[in-house]
Amino acid sequence: MSTKRKQRIAEARKKKVKARNKRIAAATAAGTITALLLAGGKAGACSTEYTVTKNDTLYSLAKKYDVTVEQLMEANVLSSDEIHIGQTLLVPDRKLHKEMNHYTIQKGDTLYSLAKKYETTVGEIMDANDMTSYEIKTGESLAMPAKSASNQIGEFYTVVPGDTLWGIAHRYGVEAEELSRENGLKMDMVLIGQNLFIPGKAEVTEAEIIGAADSFSVEFKDRDGEFVLKVPYGTSGDYQNRSGQSVTLIYKNGAVISTY
Numbered sequence: 001m002s003t004k005r006k007q008r009i010a011e012a013r014k015k016k017v018k019a020r021n022k023r024i025a026a027a028t029a030a031g032t033i034t035a036l037l038l039a040g041g042k043a044g045a046c047s048t049e050y051t052v053t054k055n056d057t058l059y060s061l062a063k064k065y066d067v068t069v070e071q072l073m074e075a076n077v078l079s080s081d082e083i084h085i086g087q088t089l090l091v092p093d094r095k096l097h098k099e100m101n102h103y104t105i106q107k108g109d110t111l112y113s114l115a116k117k118y119e120t121t122v123g124e125i126m127d128a129n130d131m132t133s134y135e136i137k138t139g140e141s142l143a144m145p146a147k148s149a150s151n152q153i154g155e156f157y158t159v160v161p162g163d164t165l166w167g168i169a170h171r172y173g174v175e176a177e178e179l180s181r182e183n184g185l186k187m188d189m190v191l192i193g194q195n196l197f198i199p200g201k202a203e204v205t206e207a208e209i210i211g212a213a214d215s216f217s218v219e220f221k222d223r224d225g226e227f228v229l230k231v232p233y234g235t236s237g238d239y240q241n242r243s244g245q246s247v248t249l250i251y252k253n254g255a256v257i258s259t260y
Contacts, residue, residue, distance in 0.1 A: 048091040052083050055194040059184025063197045064156070065091050066124065066145075069184075101144040105136050112204045112248055119153060119201065120145045122248075154182070154199040155250050155257045159190045160232050171230060172198050173253035202252040209259075211243040212236035218256065220249060230255040 050061065058081045062069045069081060075090045083089065103114065111122045111134055118125075125131070128143045136142070157168065165188045169176040180188065182199050190196065210219035210226065217228050218239040229251050231239065247259040 050089050050091050052085055052087040052089060054085055055191050056083065056085075057081070057184055058083060060195060060197070061089070061091070063183070064195070065127075067092050103142050103144045105138050105140045105142060107138050109136065109138075110134075110206075111136060112206065114142070114144065116204050118144050121155065153201050154197050155202045155252070156195045157198050157257050159192055159194040159196060160235060161192055162233055163190055163192075164188075165190050168196065168198075171232075171253065171255045172200075172257070174199060198252060198257060200252060202250050202257055205249050207247060207249045209239055209242050209245050209247060212240040222249075 048065070050065075052061075058069045058072050058078075062072055071092045072078070072089065073081065075092050101118070103118075111125055115122045115125055122134070124145045125142065126134075128145050157172075159168070165179060165185070166176045168190070169179045176188070178199060179185075179196065182197050205222045207220040207222040210221055213219045213228050213236070215236055216230055216233055218231050218236055219226060219228050221227075229249075249259050250257045
């Protein structure tokens with residue numbers, strides 16, 4: 001085959017690829033516009049844009065933003081529950097779907113004490129009031145999310161190396177089947193960095209990290225005294241390095257869920 005003929009074939013292939021890419025781009029744009037048109041007023045009712053990251057599922061995002069999978073699918077005109085990394089989703093404003101109470105801040109109140117009092121989470125309160133800081137002031141009024149249904153009370157835990165679904169469930173005193181169901185898992189596998197919803201009421205306290213008690217537990221101190229909580233194997237050294245640090249501690253069944 002002559003050099004000129006090879007060049008002609010290569011140029012023809014390039015033109016085909018360019019034409020195909022233009023068709024794909026046009027179809028994508030049309031799909032986006034159609035989705036927004038189909039969503040109509042629903043898009044206007046969405047106050048948050050979220051970019052999908054690794055290990056996200058519609059179920060975990062619904063839990064995180066306190067909406068339903070169906071509401072997410074409707075707002076984004078999704079025909080299935082599959083989402084991919086980098087995808088932008090419209091998240092319905094939870095305040096449109098959730099009843100609110102109003103509370104006037106008293107001296108000594110903190111977001112953590114109010115979350116405990118109203119059986120909600122700090123994140124729920126901050127989102128309900130469009131807050132970007134943990135600071136609150138005496139006399140201010142806060143919108144407080146109404147008490148959730150019992151099966152919606154819980155906290156999020158981030159999976160670490162060595163974790164298994166059964167081990168996490170056992171640590172926090174829930175059934176593995178319930179943990180799987182609450183997180184919409186199709187398999188018993190969990191991934192490092194995955195956020196899992198731990199159902200059930202958790203305890204919240206302001207505490208100081210004393211240090212590692214052993215490979216599986218860490219000692220803390222709050223206003224009521226010293227106490228020891230379980231942690232995932234291999235993480236106690238991280239707490240030892242933070243000895244003396246004051247944290248907000250969230251725990252359940254004698255085990256740490258998270259610290260802030």
